[in-house]
Amino acid sequence: MLDSLPYELPELVTRAPLDIHRSTVLREWVDWNGHMNLAFYVTAFDQASGAFMRNMGLGRRYVDGKLGMTFVLETHVTYDREMKGGAPMRFTTQLLDRDAKKVHLYHEMFHAAEGYLAATNEVIVMNIAYASRRSARWPAPAAARLEKLWNAHKDLPRPAKAGRVMSLHRK
Amino acid sequence: MVELDLSAPLDRHRATVLPEWIDWNSHMNVGFYVVAFDKATDTLCEQFGCSWDYTRQEIGMTFVLEAHVTYDREVTQGDPLRITTQILDHDAKRLHFIHAMYHATEGYLAATNELMLMNIDYASRRSAPWPDFARERIEKLAAAHKPLPVPEQAGRIIGIKRKK
Numbered sequence: 001m002l003d004s005l006p007y008e009l010p011e012l013v014t015r016a017p018l019d020i021h022r023s024t025v026l027r028e029w030v031d032w033n034g035h036m037n038l039a040f041y042v043t044a045f046d047q048a049s050g051a052f053m054r055n056m057g058l059g060r061r062y063v064d065g066k067l068g069m070t071f072v073l074e075t076h077v078t079y080d081r082e083m084k085g086g087a088p089m090r091f092t093t094q095l096l097d098r099d100a101k102k103v104h105l106y107h108e109m110f111h112a113a114e115g116y117l118a119a120t121n122e123v124i125v126m127n128i129a130y131a132s133r134r135s136a137r138w139p140a141p142a143a144a145r146l147e148k149l150w151n152a153h154k155d156l157p158r159p160a161k162a163g164r165v166m167s168l169h170r171k
Numbered sequence: 172m173v174e175l176d177l178s179a180p181l182d183r184h185r186a187t188v189l190p191e192w193i194d195w196n197s198h199m200n201v202g203f204y205v206v207a208f209d210k211a212t213d214t215l216c217e218q219f220g221c222s223w224d225y226t227r228q229e230i231g232m233t234f235v236l237e238a239h240v241t242y243d244r245e246v247t248q249g250d251p252l253r254i255t256t257q258i259l260d261h262d263a264k265r266l267h268f269i270h271a272m273y274h275a276t277e278g279y280l281a282a283t284n285e286l287m288l289m290n291i292d293y294a295s296r297r298s299a300p301w302p303d304f305a306r307e308r309i310e311k312l313a314a315a316h317k318p319l320p321v322p323e324q325a326g327r328i329i330g331i332k333r334k335k
Contacts, residue, residue: 032226038235039209043202063195072201076239076329082296097331104331122329133245165326166237166285168260168267 002067002139009057012145014152021051021091022112025083035082041109042075045121048091048107053125056142056149068136069128073102076122078161081111083119088112095153096162098146100137102126106162120161172220175308177315181218184211184254185275188246198245205240208270208284211254215268219308221290221301231299232291236265239285241324244274251275258316259325261309263300265289269325283324 013020029040036044053059053070063069083089090112097104107121129136138146176183192203199207216222216233226232246252253275260267269285292299301309 032223033232033234037206037209038238039202039205042205042238042240043200046201060195069196071196072242074239074241074327074329075201076237078237079235082234099331099333102331104329124329124331163328163330164237165328166239166267166287167326168262168265168287 001137005057005062005067005139005141006065007061009141009145010054010059012148013055014148016094016152016156018052018055018093018095018149019090020055021048021093023047023089023091025085025087025089027085030085035084036087038077038079041077041079041119041121044089044109045075045077045091045107045119045123046072048093048109048121049105049123049125051091052093052095052103052105056145057139058127058142063130066130068130068139069133070125071128073124073126075124076164078120078164080117080119083109083111089118094156094159095149096122096158098150100143101135103146106159108159120159122162122164172304172308173217175218175311177311179316179319180255180257180271181215181312182253182255184214184256186210186252186254188248188250188252190248193248198247199250201240201242204242204272204282205238205284207252207272208240208254208282208286211256211270211272212286212288214254215256218312219301219305221305226293229293231293231302232296233288234291235286236289237287239327239329241283241327243280243282246272246274246281252281257319257322258309258313259285259321261313263306264298266309269322271322271324283322285325285327
């Protein structure tokens with residue numbers, strides 16, 4: 001485990017849920033159905049995960065400095081409403097669980113102007129040691145931030161769309 | 172329509188990891204696994220006549236309602252991919268299936284993608300029953316896939332597992 005990080009960390013945002021990420025649907029994300037293709041929802045959500053990681057102190061400098069990386073192990077998206085090219089997006093992020101190496105996040109994507117829920121994403125992100133490309137414990141400063149975030153998020157209600165099993169027969 | 176392929180699982184889709192699919196971690200980015208899987212979904216939909224021509228001729232579309240991906244192992248630029256597809260369930264409007272992505276030469280499992288797909292009426296952009304030509308083929312494909320064991324990656328709940 002890294003005991004320190006050789007750069008200044010951004011100011012920690014403990015608002016729960018986290019609501020710092022904004023983005024726009026790019027034209028090249030639109031498919032032959034005239035809406036954002038399902039894959040680019042995953043890309044857009046991955047950038048929201050990136051915003052969460054930056055808040056933990058694990059942004060681009062973490063990778064560029066060859067200190068570590070974060071890999072997604074698993075992701076589950078619900079597609080609730082279409083988004084067109086150019087649509088503004090607003091994201092909220094709730095920390096559902098964490099351990100020494102992983103976080104379990106839940107994102108919601110909203111149309112930033114019209115306000116509707118467009119999609120949700122539940123995701124597991126794991127810390128990776130740069131050289132070995134294997135799982136590793138969070139660097140100490142990131143682990144300390146993660147505990148502060150956990151304290152801020154742990155009492156939020158569990159989202160109804162988290163923990164889903166995909167089936168045609170669910171009630 | 173293409174000739175119906177009742178081999179189970181469906182094993183027709185091949186692809187290569189493109190340079191623009193690589194991210195700053197030097198491997199295929201999470202979003203582009205889904206791009207690759209979505210093209211395998213097109214290969215599946217071709218089997219029952221609901222792929223590009225279906226939309227180009229303004230008959231209908233297919234929308235994904237839900238997607239679940241497991242990222243099992245890294246793939247990098249130029250890697251050859253083989254994607255197999257197993258139908259798990261279907262009803263009048265929807266199709267539930269799972270793709271498995273393999274490194275085509277090394278053979279390892281790289282990822283899986285479970286999907287819920289819905290048929291959409293072109294004009295109203297609302298859900299609609301599968302057209303008869305599609306429903307007949309979906310039923311044949313589902314019957315061919317029914318004896319396959321359900322993959323362990325299907326029906327997963329996301330969470331951090333803890334040792335007891």
